[in-house]
Amino acid sequence: xxxxxxxxxxxxxxxxxxxxxxxxxxxxxxxxxxxxxxxxxxxxxxxxxxxxxxxxxxxxxxxxxxxxxxxxxxxxxxxxxxxxxxxxxxxxxxxxxxxxxxxxxxxxxxxxxxxxxxxxxxxxxxxxxxxxxxxxxxxxxxxxxxxxxxxxxxxxxxxxxxxxxxxxxxxxxxxxxxxxxxxxxxxxxxxxxxxxxxxxxxxxxxxxxxxxxxxxxxxxxxxxxxxxxxxxxxxxxxxxxxxxxxxxxxxxxxxxxxxxxxxxxxxxxxxxxxxxxxxxxxxxxxxxxxxxxxxxxxxxxxx
Amino acid sequence: xxxxxxxxxxxxxxxxxxxxxxxxxxxxxxxxxxxxxxxxxxxxxxxxxxxxxxxxxxxxxxxxxxxxxxxxxxxxxxxxxxxxxxxxxxxxxxxxxxxxxxxxxxxxxxxxxxxxxxxxxxxxxxxxxxxxxxxxxxxxxxxxxxxxxxxxxxxxxxxxxxxxxxxxxxxxxxxxxxxxxxxxxxxxxxxxxxxxxxxxxxxxxxxxxxxxxxxxxxxxxxxxxxxxxxxxxxxxxxxxxxxxxxxxxxxxxxxxxxxxxxxxxxxxxxxxxxxxxxx
Numbered sequence: 001x002x003x004x005x006x007x008x009x010x011x012x013x014x015x016x017x018x019x020x021x022x023x024x025x026x027x028x029x030x031x032x033x034x035x036x037x038x039x040x041x042x043x044x045x046x047x048x049x050x051x052x053x054x055x056x057x058x059x060x061x062x063x064x065x066x067x068x069x070x071x072x073x074x075x076x077x078x079x080x081x082x083x084x085x086x087x088x089x090x091x092x093x094x095x096x097x098x099x100x101x102x103x104x105x106x107x108x109x110x111x112x113x114x115x116x117x118x119x120x121x122x123x124x125x126x127x128x129x130x131x132x133x134x135x136x137x138x139x140x141x142x143x144x145x146x147x148x149x150x151x152x153x154x155x156x157x158x159x160x161x162x163x164x165x166x167x168x169x170x171x172x173x174x175x176x177x178x179x180x181x182x183x184x185x186x187x188x189x190x191x192x193x194x195x196x197x198x199x200x201x202x203x204x205x206x207x208x209x210x211x212x213x214x215x216x217x218x219x220x221x222x223x224x225x226x227x228x229x230x231x232x233x234x235x236x237x238x239x240x241x242x243x244x245x246x247x248x249x250x251x252x253x254x255x256x257x258x259x260x261x262x263x264x265x266x267x268x269x270x271x272x273x274x275x276x277x278x279x280x281x282x283x284x285x286x287x288x289x290x291x292x293x294x295x296x297x298x299x300x301x302x303x
Numbered sequence: 304x305x306x307x308x309x310x311x312x313x314x315x316x317x318x319x320x321x322x323x324x325x326x327x328x329x330x331x332x333x334x335x336x337x338x339x340x341x342x343x344x345x346x347x348x349x350x351x352x353x354x355x356x357x358x359x360x361x362x363x364x365x366x367x368x369x370x371x372x373x374x375x376x377x378x379x380x381x382x383x384x385x386x387x388x389x390x391x392x393x394x395x396x397x398x399x400x401x402x403x404x405x406x407x408x409x410x411x412x413x414x415x416x417x418x419x420x421x422x423x424x425x426x427x428x429x430x431x432x433x434x435x436x437x438x439x440x441x442x443x444x445x446x447x448x449x450x451x452x453x454x455x456x457x458x459x460x461x462x463x464x465x466x467x468x469x470x471x472x473x474x475x476x477x478x479x480x481x482x483x484x485x486x487x488x489x490x491x492x493x494x495x496x497x498x499x500x501x502x503x504x505x506x507x508x509x510x511x512x513x514x515x516x517x518x519x520x521x522x523x524x525x526x527x528x529x530x531x532x533x534x535x536x537x538x539x540x541x542x543x544x545x546x547x548x549x550x551x552x553x554x555x556x557x558x559x560x561x562x563x564x565x566x567x568x569x570x571x572x573x574x575x576x577x578x579x580x581x582x
Contacts, residue, residue, distance in 0.1 A: 006476055017485045018406035025397040025456055026412075032453040033419050036430030043429065050433070098324060101317050114568060115325050118332065121560050123514035125532040126553040129539050130335050133546050139347040141334060148350060176327070184575050237423045240516050244536060259425050266429050267521060279426035286423060 044276035056273075063277035072249075073278070076256035083167070083257065084235030087174035091231055092224070094175065095182025100216075102183065103190045117180040124240035127177055132245045135159040135169040142169075163254035166246050173241050178234075182227060189223030190216070225297045229290050236286050239263070258282050339363070339550035346546050362551035372552045374527060375534040379513055379556070382444050382530055386451040386512040387505050394456055394504065395497070398463035399489050403475070419457030425517055432521050442525040450522070451512045459504045462574075466500035467493060503574035506567045513560060531556040 044063055046056040067073045098116060102109055119127060134141050137158040146152045159165045193216065201211045217224075239259035242248055248260030256264075258278060266275030333353070338346065340358045366372045400406070401413050431450060432441070440446030470493065478488050494501070516532045523529055529537070535556065539549045564571060 006480060014404065014485065015406060018400055018404045020486065021396045021400035021404060021489075022412070025393045025460065028393065028449060028453040029416065029419065029456060031434065032431055032450055033422065033427060034415070035434060036427045037422065039430035039433065040426070097320070101321050104314070104317060106317065106321070110568065112321055112325065113572065114565060115328055117564065118561070119328060121510055121564050122557060123516065123532045125516050125536050126556060129535065129549055129553070130331055133338070134331060134334065139349050139351055141351050144349070144351050181575070184572060233423065237425055239425060262425070272429055275429050279429065283423060283426050
């Protein structure tokens, strides 16, 4: 009796109640996510007039083609890809090392964890400015260490004035800031690997390297896939460090990332159509890469 | 004996590596702190000192007094606290609906919300800017808050739905039979039981709102409405050589983050491990 009544209450469609719970979130989500998603797709086909949108001219694929043919955009794509190819493996390798070290009976684990996590919780703005200062040409700490402590160079390097060297602080920052997060995700993956697998392997005479290759790596595969996908998305969307360290593009528009270029097109040149086209191009690419990575890594798990 | 020696050796190597890592992480922060305490005349000293020869609080006094960083701090605090509170309410309401209520189109709606986790936030900035302009939400802290809540919604709803589903149904059933409404049950039964889950949501949203740069950078032009990240970036672009003040403001901005993190470290690490959220 009771349970039937209960089931009836549980299962009854209460549209009014559900609406009460859902509406605040749905309203925000439609206004600031779904609406914008559709709106920017529309804008990307126009020579958008921000003051009088109704006078905007339809341009078809012109914004997309214009972006793809623009050498500055192409350079930005290369820069973004190189950044991703450097910082993703960098974070994963160093993060895994830290995670393995912290996954032992070690004194002060909590303290180590806090310290390694410090760069993660610090605003990108602060750490970007910090790296700009560390790598400054005249009296930067990095130049001092390279020149007077290690004697590797005999003249100060002007890191930020060179279109290639400017990426040294940007790449190092990308890795430095991400190690803590990567390590914690790896640590969570390592902690579910049963200890007895290692013990059995040790009894069978497997050395540490063999245990790592044959136990740790295969069992960490889901974690590795997850990190690869998330870090790649993060790398392709990198933006703040570049904007602050090179002013997005200095010198001579050679150091842009895709998103610093999107920002410049939109908010400096007020070309909202071009900005939207660039952000859609990036999003398509990000989706394609993510799906590719997930597929690829799933296949290799099947022997 | 041989095994024990090897163990001891590998432990020593571990400590050496970990401490080297600690040095790599902390030296930049230490240098930032030192620079914030140096008089301006020492900022470009050669050789750069890792230990200050003269300590002064001038940079802090200037940043907080002359340059309105006190106000920016307050703005950041208001936005971060309100965004956190609003995110907790809105996302737990949603999560409860997805965990317990029955309504048409539930599955579809849930997947639409999940989509929100996959969209790079920066790609939404242009239309968000135009919409905020129409709604008169530019140059307002409310405009920051609404976007911050929305950008956190998908992830936090997903997290809380899982949390709510793990609460035994018996607790609600008793109240349902007594004729309590879902609304009452949500506030009186579910929310009090969910403190650990809500803590994770709170920490992430607070840090996100406190550190957020791209949206604030686009949405705020009015000086008095700035939050700390955009204020610091703007100050540096105006006073290229006054690193002491830049870093004094940065240290001030960093203090609440470190306090929140150290206090809630355990929740935080569990939250990341459980959901893969990016801090």
